[in-house]
Amino acid sequence: MLEVAPAYLSDTEAADVLALLCDQIGETVENGLAARRYALTGDRRALAGTLL
Secondary structure, eight states: OTTTSOTTSOHHHHHHHHHHHHHHHTOOHHHHHHHHHHHHHOOGGGGTTOOO
């Protein structure tokens, strides 16, 4: 997710970029953003409520 939406993008900007990828891989944007937050922080709590 960080390759598509680097850390310098805000969550709003990242959601716009990730929407295309998530649509292609059949994932929700919310789960894509959660995976991005986990990649940024390493905190597993970022994945709470996702099916990743």
